[in-house]
Amino acid sequence: MEFHDPPISASQSAGIIGKLFCKFILKYLFLIGYICRNFTESSALLTRTHINYGVKGDVAVIRINSPNSKVNTLNKELHSEFIEVMNEIWASDQIRSAVLISSKPGCFIAGADINMLAACKTPQEVTQISQEAQRTFEKLEKSTKPVVAAISGSCLGGGLELAVSCQYRIATKDRKTVLGTPEVLLGILPGAGGTQRLPKMVGVPAAFDMMLTGRNIRADRAKKMGLVDQLVEPLGPGLKPPEERTIEYLEEVAITFAKGLADKKISPKRDKGLVEKLTAYAMTIPFVRQQVYKKVEEKVRKQTKGLYPAPLKIIDVVKTGIEQGSDAGYLSESQKFGELAMTKESKALMGLYHGQVLCKKNKFGAPQKDVKHLAILGAGLMGAGIAQVSVDKGLKTLLKDATLTGLGRGQQQVFKGLNDKVKKKALTSFERDSIFSNLTGQLDYQGFEKADMVIEAVFEDLSLKHRVLKEVEAVIPDHCVFASNTSALPISEIAAVSKRPEKVIGMHYFSPVDKMQLLEIITTEKTSKDTSASAVAVGLKQGKVIIVVKDGPGFYTTRCLAPMMSEVIRILQEGVDPKKLDSLTTSFGFPVGAATLVDEVGVDVAKHVAEDLGKAFGERFGGGNPELLTQMVSKGFLGRKSGKGFYIYQEGVKNKNLNSDMDSILASLKIPPKSEVSSDEDIQFRLVTSFVNEAVMCLQEGILATPAEGDIGAVFGLGFPPCLGGPFCFVDLYGAQKLVDRLKKYEAAYGKQFTPCQLLADHANSPNKKFYQ
C-alpha cells in the first residue's frame, strides 16, 4: 500500500497527468484545509462582517476577515458583501485601483463552504450558486479598475477562482501559501469560472493537471506557471510579529503594483517562456487539442476506472469552453457542477472530508505533559518510519535496535526519507541535516530516563514484547507512556506484565509510515485518559489522521481486513488468477489489488494475523485455507520484501510478472468454484461484504466509537475505495438491505463467514436507519 508522490511539473504534457487518481484522493484529502465551518452568529445587518475596505491614496484595500474562524470561506454572506464593496469601489471617483487581501496570515480564502452545497436539494440549486459566482467573477475580470489579489496562506478552490479573476496576483513565498483547485477530491469541479480561466492562464495541460489532481501548488511554482505574477518574501522579526509585518509588507507591495497597473506603468501581461509559447501555439491547432483531450481522457479513465465522474466532467467542461466559446463553457461548468454535487461519489468524498477533519482533533484534550523526548524500540521498517515522521516535527527521538546492522539500516531509512524531500526541494539539505540531528541511534537504554513516550516496534512476538516492556519499565520515568506498534496482538495481553498498565496503549501505524496517514490508537480498559491524550497528541504532531478504538483481537483495521483476506485465499484456491483478482479489486475502487496487497503487507505477516485472528474468531474467519500462506512462507515467498510472493519483484522492473512457482502450491490447494457466487461481481462483493460486515460488527461490539472513524480507518489505512466513502457510508449509499441480501446469498454457499451481523440486519430492517443521518 504505497502511495507515491512524484513531483510532476505542471508544464509537462498532459501525458503524465495524475498518478493513480484514487491514490491522490487519499494523499491530498487532508491537504484541502478546513473549508467547512459553521457560523455561530448571524451576520449583522448594517455592518459588514466578512469584508471591509479602506482607501490609501487612490487604492482601495479590501480586507477579507471572516469572524470567529481561522480561515476565510467563500459563502453566501462573503459573496454578497464582496459584491457590495466592489460596487462602491467601481462607483467611487477617488478610487483608481484595488488590492484584495486577507487579514488572516495563514489563509487567503480556503475554498467554498461545502455546507452551502450540502444544504442544496437539487442540482439546479447548486447550478444557481455556481452561476451567481460566475457572474460576480466575470464582472471582476472585466473591471476597468485593476484589482490585485495579494495572497498569503491557502488560496484554494473558490479562493483561487476569485484570485484568477483579478487583474494581477502577488503571493507570499512561504510554505503556508498554496494555490490549488482541490474540488476534484470532493467529487466536484471548480464551479466559479475556474475551468474556463485556468486553461487560458496556465495553458491547457497545466490546467488539466491542476484540476484533475487537485494538487496544492506552492507559491514559487505558481509563479513559474504563470498562476501568480509576483512573489513577496516572508519577513522575519522587525517592529512587530513576523506574520503581521509580512502581511503588511505584502499589502504595501500590492499597493505599488495596483498603482502601477492603474497608471499603465506595469503590464498585467506576463512574458512567457519558449516552452510555454510553443505549448500555447500547439494548442491553437485543433488536431493537437483533440489529441490532448483524448490522451487526458484515456489516462483518467484508466486511473479512475470509471469510478469517479468528476475528472471526466472537468475535461468535458474545459473542452466545451475552448471549442464552443466562453458562454457555452460557463453554462456547462455550472450545470456539471450541479450534477456532480448530487452524485453518490461526491457525497462519499465529502463525508470522508468531514471524517478526516474529525480525526484531526484530540478528543481527550491536551495531555498533562507534552511529549518532547520520544524513544522507539526496533529500527525496522516501522520503527524507522515512526522515527522519520517524528524527527521532522522536532521531536527528539532515540532509535534503539538490538544490532548495529539493524540500527544502521533504520538510520539510513530515515535519512533517505529526508533526502528524498531534498531532491523534491521540499527541504533544503541544511534543514535535512538539522532534522536528522534530532535522531539518536543506539543499542542500549541510555537516555531513556528522559523519555516521555516509548513506542515499541519490535517483532510481533508476545514474549519478546513482554521482555522489552519489562526492560523499558526499569529505565523510564514514571510519567512515560509505553505504546506498542502492533498490528494484531491485543494490547491488554502486552500490558499484562506491566507495573503500570494505565500507561500502556497501542499505536498502530501503517506501512510505509511516512506515506500512510492513518494511526489507529488502541486503548484498553486500564489505559488512562491522559495516556490516550498523549498518544493522540503525538500522532497529530506526526501529521496523522487518528482513530481511537477499543482493544480486541485485530483491533479495527486488522480485524476488518482478515475476513477479506481469508476470502482472497479462497478465491485464489477456486482458481482465479492473482492478476484477475487484482484487476477485479482495483476496478471496484481499491487502490491496490488484493493479491498485491498480500505481497505488500508480507505473506508472513498475513499468515501470522490469519492464525491469531483465526484462533480468536474461529469459524467466522474461516474461508480460504491458511495452508496457502504457510506453504508460501516455507518456500520463502514473503512478498515484495523477499522479491517473490504471488508476483516476482525485481529492482527497476516496472511490470511485475506472476511467480510461476506458485502454480504448484495453488494447484495442490485447489477447490472447485461455486458457480452461483463466482461471477466477477460476486467475487468483488464477496470481498467487500465480508469487509463491511466485519466493520459494522466492530461498531456493534463497541470496538469502534463512531462510524466516521470506521470509514476513515478503512479508507486511509486499508485503501477501502474512497469513492464509496468507507464501509459505513457505503452501507448508507448502497442500502443495507441489498447488502444483507448479498451476504445471505454467500452465507448459503459458504456458511457462517457471511452471516450478516445484527447491526447490519437492524439497518436492513428499518430503512430509515442510517449511519450518517
Place this chain on the structure above:
Amino acid sequence: MTLVSGWLLYGWSIAVQTKTKKTLAKPNIRNIVVVDGVRTPFLLSGTSYKDLMPHDVARAALTGLLHRTSVPKEVVDYIIFGTVIQEVKTSNVAREAALGAGFSDKTPAHTVTMACISANQAMTTGVGLIASGQCDVVVAGGVELMSDIPIRHSRKMRKLMLDLNKAKSVGQRLSVISKFRLNFLAPELPAVAEFSTSETMGHSADRLAAAFAVSRLEQDEYALRSHSLAKKAQDEGLLSDVVPFKVPGKDTVTKDNGIRPSSLEQMAKLKPAFIRPYGTVTAANSSFLTDGASAMLIMAEEKALAMGYKPKAYLRDFMYVSQDPKDQLLLGPTYATPKVLEKAGLTMNDIDAFEFHEAFSGQILANFKAMDSDWFAQNYMGRKTKIGLPPLEKFNNWGGSLSLGHPFGATGCRLVMAAANRLRKEGGQYGLVAACAAGGQGHAMIVEAYPK
C-alpha cells in the same frame, strides 16, 4: 551634510557628561594596547590589485605596519590574520604573508575565519594570547582579495580527475574518461550566500530592511552620508591608517577608490539588486566587493611602555553573539551592543565614537530601529527595555564600509583603528566597535583611548 529627511533627526545630541567609569582597567588583568594599525588602500575589486594574490596584499599591510611602528621583527611573538574566501594555495595566508614580509621564520602565524568579523576574531585571539600571558606582542590583521576567487571544477569533474589520477592502466584510464559528460565542466562559484539558508546576503538585507519598514529613500540617504563623510575624511587627511602600496607593475596606490558621493536623484535611478522588481537594496546603498588588507600591532601595556611606545588605545571588553541566520542575519550589532556595554559597566552615553560595520544601508538602519524598539528588546533580546539609538553625530563620522569598502577579512581592524584615531582626534574616551557577519553572528568591542 544637510539634513535630508526625517531619520537624521533620530539622533539626540547629548551634552558632554562625566563617564560612568574612569577607565576600564581591571585589577589583576593585563592591559592590552594597540600600538598602531595600518591598512592598504581599500580598492574596488578588479582594479589595481586584480593581478595580486591575497598574501601579496596582506604582506603590504605587514610591511606598512613594520614601517609605521618600527617594531623589531623578532619581538613579535605571534601573527594572526583573518580572511573569508580563501585562496587554496595559501590557506594559512598569515604565515605566507609574514614570511614574505620578512618576519622571523621562528614567529608562528595562523589564519582565522569568521566571515565579516574575521579580523575582529584575529584581534581578540591576540588579546586572549596576551591576557593569558602566552604572548606579549601580537600582530593581528586581515585580508581579502575579491578580484580573484577560487572558482572550482564541479564535484563530478573533480571526482573524475581524482579517479583518473588513481587509474593505472590505459584501460582503466579510458574507462574513467568514458564517464566524462559535458556538464561536468560547469564551474562551481563561491557565493556570498548563507550555506544554511542558501540566501544571498543582499537578499536577506532587503528582507531585513522591509521587516523594519526601512524605506529606499532612507537607505539612499544613509549611503550618501557615508560617502560624503568618507570623502570629507579623505580630503582632510583623517584616514591616517592608510599606507601607500606600490603595486608591482602599477602605480603606487595611496587612497581608497570606492568613495563616490553621488546625488539622491542619481541613486534613485538604480534598480534593486536582489529582490526584483520592488526591493530597496541597490548597488548604491550596499557595500561593494573590495580588495584590501589591514594589520595592527597589539601589546601588553607594560611591554609597549618598556619598548618606549606611546600606544593609541586600549582594547577592552568584547563580545561575540549569534542569532538566526535567516531572518536576523545582520542584526549582530543590536544584540552585541547592550551586552558589551553591560559587561564593561558602561552606558550608551559613555561612548564617544561609534564605529559600526556598514554592510548595507538597510542593515544599519534596521539595526537602529531594532535598538530603538522596546518591542524588539522584549520579544527577541530578553531585555526589559531598548538600548536606544547611537547618536548620529558620533556615528561612523569618517565614513564606513559602504564608502571606504569592505574587504571581508580586513574590516575589523579598520573599525578599531577608526575608533582609536577618532578618539584621539575628536577627543573622547570610549569607542564602540560593532559588526554583523554571515552565519548570523556579531561582535562588539570597547576601545578606550590611551591617555595622552
